[in-house]
Amino acid sequence: MTAPRMLHPGAWWLWAVALAACALRTTNPVLLSLIIAVAGWVVVSRRTDVPWSRSFASFLRLGLIVVVFRVVFQILFGVRVPGTTLFSIPEVTLPSWAAGVSLGGPVTLESLMAALYQGLRLATVLACFGAATSLCSPYRMLRALPTVLYEAGVAVTVAFTFAPQAIVASRQVREARRLRGRSDRGLRAWSASALPVLEGALDRAVALAASMDSRGYGRRGGASVSQRRRSVGLVLLGLVALTIGSYGLLDPAAPAAFRLPALAVGVIALVGSLVAGGRSAERTRYRPDPWVKPEWIVSVAGIVAFASFVFADRMGDALNPSTNPLEVPAVPVVAVLGLLIATLPAWFAPPPPTLAAVSTSMAVAA
Amino acid sequence: MIRFEHVTITYPDATAPTLVDVSFEVPEGELCLVVGVTGSGKSTLLRAVNGLVPRFSGGVLAGSVVINGKSTADLPPRDLADVVGVVGQDPAAGFVTDYVEDELAYAMENLGVAPEVMRRRVEDILDLLGLHEIRHRPLASLSGGQQQRVAIGSVLTAGPRVLVLDEPTSALDPAAAEEVLAALTRLVHDLGITVLIAEHRLERVVQYADRIVMVPGDGRPVVVGTPAEVFGQSSVAPPVVELGRLAGWSPLPLSVRDARRLAGPLRERLAEVELSAFRRTSRVVGDVVAITDGLQASYGPITALRGIELQFRAGEVVALMGRNGAGKSTLLNHLVGLREPASGTVRVMGAEPHRLSAHDVVRVAGLVPQDSGVLLYHDTVAAECSASDRDAGLDSGTTRSVLDQIVPDVNPTAHPRDLSEGQRLGLALSIVLASEPPLLLLDEPTRGLDYGAKQRLVELLSRLADEGHAVVIATHDVEVVAAVADRCVVLAEGEVVSDGPARDVVIHSPVFAPQVAKVLAPLPLLTVHEVELALAAVGDLPFS
Amino acid sequence: MGVIALAGLIVTTSGRAEASSCSGPLSGGEIRVVVVVDSSDLGGGASATCLVVPAGTTGSQLLARRSAELGTGSVRYGSSGLLCAIDGLPAAGCGDHNAGGFDYWGYFIGRSGSWVFGNINPFTRRLSDGDIEGWRYVRGGTGSAQDPAPRIVPSQSLFPSLRPGEPAFVEQPAAASGTVPSLSSSMTIDVSPEQTFDSLDVASIATTTLEPIAVEGVALASSRTSDSNLGRWFAIAAVFVLIAMMTGGAWIQTRRSQ
Known part of the structure; x- marks a missing residue:
C-alpha cells in the first residue's frame, strides 16, 4: 500500500469514462448492476473527505428517478409491440397527424423489460459519472486542465457547483417559509423558493467572481492579444470539427468528407492550440500531480474492462439480451472478469490523505 | 501608499452619489479603520481600492484612486492582484479550491509564479498565520476564524503591499476575532503591510488603528484623522x-x-x-412561555445539544452566548419547531412547536434567522409588508407601521436585497412581530449593525419585553447583552454552562465582560x- | 419465459379453433382481413393470407396471428419497436444501413387496387372488415412513398366468396393439384417471385391447405432447452452474490468511517 496522496484526476476520469463506455455497449441488466457495484465499491474505498465526495449517492438517486421515468413513459407512450399483456390502460386515439405516437393501450411484459434495461443503462452511466466526481472533485479536475481550456473549465466547474448549493439554499428558504406562517411542503413552497434560491446563487456567483478576479484570475501574462485570439480560435475550430466528425461517423448518409477527415482536422487543431497556448505559459501549477504507477494501474484497469466488453460483443449476443421474445440474459464470463479487474483501483490506488492519517503521522513525527 | 483624489462614485440607477469628493491618503505600514453607519458607503470605498468598483459593480467613478503608484483606472483588479489583496465579508463564498494549501497557492498560480517560489511562500504564510496544523484539511471543515485566516493567507501569497478587509470579525466569536486581529497586527508591525479594515464593532479594533476614515453617509464629506481626533466629535464611538x-x-x-x-x-x-x-431595573417577569426538558438534538452522528433544561418567561430578555458551534442556533431552531428533538421535549405555550402547522406556530413563536434575507422573497418592501399582513390575517398596513417604528425611512419600492443590513433586519423583524408571538427569538441580529442601529434595537427589545413578550437573543456582542439582557445563558458543546442574571454572569468573565465593566472593575457597572x-x-x- | 409464451400461444390457437372460417359466415364481432407479405427480395415469395380476427385487431396483432396460423415463427421486433423479421426473414439484422438507405419491412395499406405507403402506426391501426394490409421487404429504401410496394395487387378478389353453395376457394385448373381443396378456415395464395400480376391468373395459382397447427411446432419462442436456462440462472446468481458482497463491504466501510 502506498503512502497517502491524491491520485491524478485524469486517471480517475479515464477509469470512469471507460466504465461508462462499457455501460453504453450493453443492455444486459446483470452486467449493468455489476458496473454500478464496481463503481460504488471503488468510490467507498478511495473517496476523499471534501463535501463533493458524498455526491455518489445523489447520482444513484437520480438514476433511480431516470429508470422510473423511463418505465412510466413506456407504459403511457411506448410502442405497442404485441406480447404478453400484463394490464391495459385506456387507449386514446390520436388524430392522423400524430399517427406515430400511441397513447395508452395494452402494456406488455416485454416492453416493460426493454424500458427497464434502457433506463438501467442510463442510470449506470450516471453512476459512473457520479463515481468520477466523488473520487476527485471538479476543482481538482480543473487544476489539471491545460491552460488554454482553463477558462472554459472554470465556467463548467462553477456551473457544476450550482446544483448542490441550490439544494441547500432551497431547503433554507423553505424552512424560512415556515417562519412566516406558510407551509413548507407542497408544490407552492417549491415554486416560491425558486426565485430566492436563484437570487442567492447569483449573489454567490458574483462574490466568487470578485474573489477570483481580485486574485489575478484571467491575467493575460506575457501573451499578446493576437496570440490569445489565435489559440482560442484554434480551440473553437478543433471542437467544431470534432463535432462534425463524430456526427458523420454516426450517420451513414453523411458524405465521406465529414467523417475521418473532419475528425483528423479537429484533433490537429486541438493539439495545435494546446502547443501554441502552452508556449506562453500564463499559469503555473502548484505541486502538480505526478503520473506514475498507480495512475497507470487505474487507467489500464478501466481500459481492460472496456476491451473485455468489446471482445464479448464480438463473441456473441449476450451484451444485448432480447426482450421480444423475452429470454433469460446470458452472462459473458469475459465481461465479468473485465469488470472485476476494474475494481483493482480500490486496492492499488493510494488512499487519500484523511484527517486520521495526517494526525497519526504527525503524532509519530512528534 | 493609498491615495484617493476627489473620488465621487455613483451607482447605476441611483439617485444620488454614494461617495462625494473623497480625498485622503494612507501612508505605508498603517492600519486604517473605516467606520460609518450601515449603508453609508464603507464597502464601496473598500472595493474602490482595487477597482472592483466600478469595474465589477457598474457605475461611474470620478477622480482617481492610486495604489503604490498604480491607478485603478489603468489596470483591472486582476492586474493589481500583486499590489492589493481584497478579502470579502464571507470568506467561504470566495473559496475556489477544496483544500487549504491549494487555496493559498491559487493566487500565485494565476500570476505564473515559479513552482519552487510557490512552495516557499506557502510555507511562509502557513507559519505567519498559524495555519500549519490545518494545512491538509478541506476548507469546508474549518471554523469561521480559520476560514477567515485562510482567506487572508490566500491573498497574501501574491505578495501585495496593501490588504483590504470588509468586516473580517463580524461573524466570529470573541476568541476567533482576537486570533484574526492578532494576525493582522503582526502583518502590519512585522511586515509593514498597509491594512484597511471596515468594522462595526470598533471596541475590538480601535486600539490597533493608526488612522480612522469616517464615512458619514448621505454624501457628507469624509473625516480622516487619528482616532483621538475623529472620535472627539463623532457620534459613532x-x-x-x-x-x-x-x-x-x-x-x-x-x-x-x-x-x-x-x-x-x-x-x-x-x-x-x-x-x-x-x-437597569429588572423587569417584572410573568409566566413561563417556553420550557425545554432534557432536550437532545443531533445532526446525524454529531450531538448538538445535550440535556438542555431551560425556562423562558414573559417579560424577560434572555441572552444566549457561547462559541460558534456551541448549539445556540440549534436551540433556537428547536424552540420555533424547525427541528424535531432527538429526545426530550420542547413546549411553547403548552404545545410542541414542531407538531404545529406553520400557520399556528408563528402565533406562538417567531424567529428572525441569522441571514434575515431568507425570510424575504418578494420584489419590493411594500409587497413584503402586504404579504405579511395577509399571512397573519391583520389589517393591511400593520406591518408597515411596525417597520416604520423600527427602521424609519425605508423606500417602499426598494428591492429587499438592496437594503442595508440594518434595514433588512428591521424588515424581517417587523414581519415576525406582525403576528405578535409571545416568544420572540433572534439569531445574531447585531451582525452588520452600527452603534446607532444597535441602540435602536436595544430600545425596541426593551419595549417588547415590557409589553410582555419573552425575548431570546443569541449573540456574541457583549455590549448589547450588557444593555438589554436580564438573564444570560452560556452554552458550550451543547450543554448549559451557566444560567443566571446577566449582571452576575457577565461582569467578572474575561471573555464576556463589556468594556465599561473591565475599565471600572470591581464596580458592578455595565x-x-x-x-x-x-x-x-x-x-x-x-x-x- | 417459455411457459408464458406457450400459454400465449395456446390462447391464440384456442382462439383460432373458435374462429369461423374466412369463407364461411362470421360470428358477431369478427371481421375478415387479408394480409399480403412479400419477401421476394430475400428469396421468399409473396403470399396473401385471409384471416378472421376479432374486430379492432391492430395491424401488428394481425401479423402475429398470421405467423401463428402459418407456423412460420413469431415476428421479431427490435428494442425500439421496429419490425425486424417476418417468417424469420431476414435471419439477422434489423433496419441495417445499405447503400445510402435502409433494409426494412415496409408497411402498406391496400385501397381499391393500389398500395398506399402506410404512414399509419401498425400498432394502433384498428382494422375493419375488408381491409387489406401489405408488408414488403425493401432493400436500400428511403422509408417513404417511393419505396416499392408488394407485388400482389390489393383487390377484393383476394377474399374468398361468401355466397352459400359456392366453393369457398378460387377456381383452379385441374392440372395444378388434382385434388379438390377442402374447406379450410384460412387460405393462402402463393405467388412465385419472378412474376407480377395485374389480376389473378387462375392457371398459375396453387393453393395449399393448412394443417391444424401442432402446439409444439409453434412454440418457437422458447427454442432453448430448459437446461441452458438453468445454467444462465446459475451465472446470474453468481454475479448477484458478487454484487451483494461488494455492496455489503461498501456499507461496512461507510459505517466504520463515520
Missing part, C-alpha cells in the same frame, strides 16, 4: 471612548488598558455611591448610561 468623553479624559483612551490608567479618580468617586439604585445616571444622581456631571 466605542464605549471606552464614550466613557472618556463623559469623564472628560484627555487624551481619549482607545483601549481598556489606557482607560484604566485614567479611571482612578472616577472609580473612587463611584465607589462612594450606592450603585444598586442606578442599575454601560456608559449607568455611569451617567450614577454621576447625575450625585450631581457630579460633568466629571473632572
Whole structure:
C-alpha cells in the first residue's frame, strides 16, 4: 500500500469514462448492476473527505428517478409491440397527424423489460459519472486542465457547483417559509423558493467572481492579444470539427468528407492550440500531480474492462439480451472478469490523505 | 501608499452619489479603520481600492484612486492582484479550491509564479498565520476564524503591499476575532503591510488603528484623522471612548488598558455611591412561555445539544452566548419547531412547536434567522409588508407601521436585497412581530449593525419585553447583552454552562465582560448610561 | 419465459379453433382481413393470407396471428419497436444501413387496387372488415412513398366468396393439384417471385391447405432447452452474490468511517 496522496484526476476520469463506455455497449441488466457495484465499491474505498465526495449517492438517486421515468413513459407512450399483456390502460386515439405516437393501450411484459434495461443503462452511466466526481472533485479536475481550456473549465466547474448549493439554499428558504406562517411542503413552497434560491446563487456567483478576479484570475501574462485570439480560435475550430466528425461517423448518409477527415482536422487543431497556448505559459501549477504507477494501474484497469466488453460483443449476443421474445440474459464470463479487474483501483490506488492519517503521522513525527 | 483624489462614485440607477469628493491618503505600514453607519458607503470605498468598483459593480467613478503608484483606472483588479489583496465579508463564498494549501497557492498560480517560489511562500504564510496544523484539511471543515485566516493567507501569497478587509470579525466569536486581529497586527508591525479594515464593532479594533476614515453617509464629506481626533466629535464611538468623553479624559483612551490608567479618580468617586439604585431595573417577569426538558438534538452522528433544561418567561430578555458551534442556533431552531428533538421535549405555550402547522406556530413563536434575507422573497418592501399582513390575517398596513417604528425611512419600492443590513433586519423583524408571538427569538441580529442601529434595537427589545413578550437573543456582542439582557445563558458543546442574571454572569468573565465593566472593575457597572445616571444622581456631571 | 409464451400461444390457437372460417359466415364481432407479405427480395415469395380476427385487431396483432396460423415463427421486433423479421426473414439484422438507405419491412395499406405507403402506426391501426394490409421487404429504401410496394395487387378478389353453395376457394385448373381443396378456415395464395400480376391468373395459382397447427411446432419462442436456462440462472446468481458482497463491504466501510 502506498503512502497517502491524491491520485491524478485524469486517471480517475479515464477509469470512469471507460466504465461508462462499457455501460453504453450493453443492455444486459446483470452486467449493468455489476458496473454500478464496481463503481460504488471503488468510490467507498478511495473517496476523499471534501463535501463533493458524498455526491455518489445523489447520482444513484437520480438514476433511480431516470429508470422510473423511463418505465412510466413506456407504459403511457411506448410502442405497442404485441406480447404478453400484463394490464391495459385506456387507449386514446390520436388524430392522423400524430399517427406515430400511441397513447395508452395494452402494456406488455416485454416492453416493460426493454424500458427497464434502457433506463438501467442510463442510470449506470450516471453512476459512473457520479463515481468520477466523488473520487476527485471538479476543482481538482480543473487544476489539471491545460491552460488554454482553463477558462472554459472554470465556467463548467462553477456551473457544476450550482446544483448542490441550490439544494441547500432551497431547503433554507423553505424552512424560512415556515417562519412566516406558510407551509413548507407542497408544490407552492417549491415554486416560491425558486426565485430566492436563484437570487442567492447569483449573489454567490458574483462574490466568487470578485474573489477570483481580485486574485489575478484571467491575467493575460506575457501573451499578446493576437496570440490569445489565435489559440482560442484554434480551440473553437478543433471542437467544431470534432463535432462534425463524430456526427458523420454516426450517420451513414453523411458524405465521406465529414467523417475521418473532419475528425483528423479537429484533433490537429486541438493539439495545435494546446502547443501554441502552452508556449506562453500564463499559469503555473502548484505541486502538480505526478503520473506514475498507480495512475497507470487505474487507467489500464478501466481500459481492460472496456476491451473485455468489446471482445464479448464480438463473441456473441449476450451484451444485448432480447426482450421480444423475452429470454433469460446470458452472462459473458469475459465481461465479468473485465469488470472485476476494474475494481483493482480500490486496492492499488493510494488512499487519500484523511484527517486520521495526517494526525497519526504527525503524532509519530512528534 | 493609498491615495484617493476627489473620488465621487455613483451607482447605476441611483439617485444620488454614494461617495462625494473623497480625498485622503494612507501612508505605508498603517492600519486604517473605516467606520460609518450601515449603508453609508464603507464597502464601496473598500472595493474602490482595487477597482472592483466600478469595474465589477457598474457605475461611474470620478477622480482617481492610486495604489503604490498604480491607478485603478489603468489596470483591472486582476492586474493589481500583486499590489492589493481584497478579502470579502464571507470568506467561504470566495473559496475556489477544496483544500487549504491549494487555496493559498491559487493566487500565485494565476500570476505564473515559479513552482519552487510557490512552495516557499506557502510555507511562509502557513507559519505567519498559524495555519500549519490545518494545512491538509478541506476548507469546508474549518471554523469561521480559520476560514477567515485562510482567506487572508490566500491573498497574501501574491505578495501585495496593501490588504483590504470588509468586516473580517463580524461573524466570529470573541476568541476567533482576537486570533484574526492578532494576525493582522503582526502583518502590519512585522511586515509593514498597509491594512484597511471596515468594522462595526470598533471596541475590538480601535486600539490597533493608526488612522480612522469616517464615512458619514448621505454624501457628507469624509473625516480622516487619528482616532483621538475623529472620535472627539463623532457620534459613532466605542464605549471606552464614550466613557472618556463623559469623564472628560484627555487624551481619549482607545483601549481598556489606557482607560484604566485614567479611571482612578472616577472609580473612587463611584465607589462612594450606592450603585444598586442606578442599575437597569429588572423587569417584572410573568409566566413561563417556553420550557425545554432534557432536550437532545443531533445532526446525524454529531450531538448538538445535550440535556438542555431551560425556562423562558414573559417579560424577560434572555441572552444566549457561547462559541460558534456551541448549539445556540440549534436551540433556537428547536424552540420555533424547525427541528424535531432527538429526545426530550420542547413546549411553547403548552404545545410542541414542531407538531404545529406553520400557520399556528408563528402565533406562538417567531424567529428572525441569522441571514434575515431568507425570510424575504418578494420584489419590493411594500409587497413584503402586504404579504405579511395577509399571512397573519391583520389589517393591511400593520406591518408597515411596525417597520416604520423600527427602521424609519425605508423606500417602499426598494428591492429587499438592496437594503442595508440594518434595514433588512428591521424588515424581517417587523414581519415576525406582525403576528405578535409571545416568544420572540433572534439569531445574531447585531451582525452588520452600527452603534446607532444597535441602540435602536436595544430600545425596541426593551419595549417588547415590557409589553410582555419573552425575548431570546443569541449573540456574541457583549455590549448589547450588557444593555438589554436580564438573564444570560452560556452554552458550550451543547450543554448549559451557566444560567443566571446577566449582571452576575457577565461582569467578572474575561471573555464576556463589556468594556465599561473591565475599565471600572470591581464596580458592578455595565454601560456608559449607568455611569451617567450614577454621576447625575450625585450631581457630579460633568466629571473632572 | 417459455411457459408464458406457450400459454400465449395456446390462447391464440384456442382462439383460432373458435374462429369461423374466412369463407364461411362470421360470428358477431369478427371481421375478415387479408394480409399480403412479400419477401421476394430475400428469396421468399409473396403470399396473401385471409384471416378472421376479432374486430379492432391492430395491424401488428394481425401479423402475429398470421405467423401463428402459418407456423412460420413469431415476428421479431427490435428494442425500439421496429419490425425486424417476418417468417424469420431476414435471419439477422434489423433496419441495417445499405447503400445510402435502409433494409426494412415496409408497411402498406391496400385501397381499391393500389398500395398506399402506410404512414399509419401498425400498432394502433384498428382494422375493419375488408381491409387489406401489405408488408414488403425493401432493400436500400428511403422509408417513404417511393419505396416499392408488394407485388400482389390489393383487390377484393383476394377474399374468398361468401355466397352459400359456392366453393369457398378460387377456381383452379385441374392440372395444378388434382385434388379438390377442402374447406379450410384460412387460405393462402402463393405467388412465385419472378412474376407480377395485374389480376389473378387462375392457371398459375396453387393453393395449399393448412394443417391444424401442432402446439409444439409453434412454440418457437422458447427454442432453448430448459437446461441452458438453468445454467444462465446459475451465472446470474453468481454475479448477484458478487454484487451483494461488494455492496455489503461498501456499507461496512461507510459505517466504520463515520
